[in-house]
Amino acid sequence: MMEQLILDLVNWFKDLSYIGIFLALCIEFIPAEVVLPLSGFWVSEGDMRFWGVVIAGSLGGVVGPLTLYALGRFGGRPFIEKYGKYFFIKEESLRKADAFFEKHGAFVAFSARFLPGVRTIISIPCGMAKMNVWAFSLYTLLAMAPITFFYVYLGVKLGQNWADVKGILNEYMLPFGVALVIGFIVYLLIKRKKNKEKTESINEFMTKK
Numbered sequence: 001m002m003e004q005l006i007l008d009l010v011n012w013f014k015d016l017s018y019i020g021i022f023l024a025l026c027i028e029f030i031p032a033e034v035v036l037p038l039s040g041f042w043v044s045e046g047d048m049r050f051w052g053v054v055i056a057g058s059l060g061g062v063v064g065p066l067t068l069y070a071l072g073r074f075g076g077r078p079f080i081e082k083y084g085k086y087f088f089i090k091e092e093s094l095r096k097a098d099a100f101f102e103k104h105g106a107f108v109a110f111s112a113r114f115l116p117g118v119r120t121i122i123s124i125p126c127g128m129a130k131m132n133v134w135a136f137s138l139y140t141l142l143a144m145a146p147i148t149f150f151y152v153y154l155g156v157k158l159g160q161n162w163a164d165v166k167g168i169l170n171e172y173m174l175p176f177g178v179a180l181v182i183g184f185i186v187y188l189l190i191k192r193k194k195n196k197e198k199t200e201s202i203n204e205f206m207t208k209k
Contacts, residue, residue, distance in 0.1 A: 010035055014042065018056040025060025028068060028120055032061060036148055037165035040155015053152050054145075061144035062137055065123040069136055072127025105131035106139045111180040113143035114173045147173070 009030065013020030024035045039053045105126060112122035126136055154165040 010038060014047070017048065018052045021053055021056040022060040022063075025057055026063045026067070028064045032057070032148075032151065033166040033170075036151035037155035037158070037162040040152040040157075040165070041159055041162040043152065044156045044159045050152065050156065054149050057148040057152065058141060058145045061148055062141045065120070065140050066133075066137065068120070068123035069127035069131075069133065072124035073130060074127075076124060076128045105129065106135045109136050110139040110143045113140065113147060114176050114180065115178070116170045116173065 010024055013024040013035075016023065021035065021039055024030050025032060036053075036057050039048065039057065042048050043050050043053055108122065109126055109131070113119045115122075123136075123140075150169055151165060154169060155162045158164055
């Protein structure tokens, strides 16, 4: 029933053409996995143009996460700062989270878009950590542009079987997203090891001196 309601809503947005696709992607509870492949089917039917859909979808795919980012920044953050101590969330932990997102937030915003089930919710902690909104928007766009392209492209190719796109693309995106995260963790571990060795070398030099 919920799926049918979403489909009816998306079909209503179709009447608004590219603006409708943009608006549909701005509403986070409407899955991009439905809107984009279905839009690709419309392209195959000649109702819309491929690049118009890709551009509208990519831009909507940035504005939508921004609403959740704002929720985290202006809603969740004050709540955590005020009541976090009751959930054993210390101020020091918040500072560490801020420092992490200040340094690595761009990668988090980018890589999480390739992880089904994570790509939507990740916007909230980005906002709570007060990640730079311009960096958040840029890296969200850099991730959403290719994702949108492939969703729409496969929707065009599969035509009436556009609903199969979600399973096909997620099958590839999940390993790619996991590989990005693993690579990032390895990078952090190597960097941490180098910093530790550098600190030990400096301390050894100062001791000899």
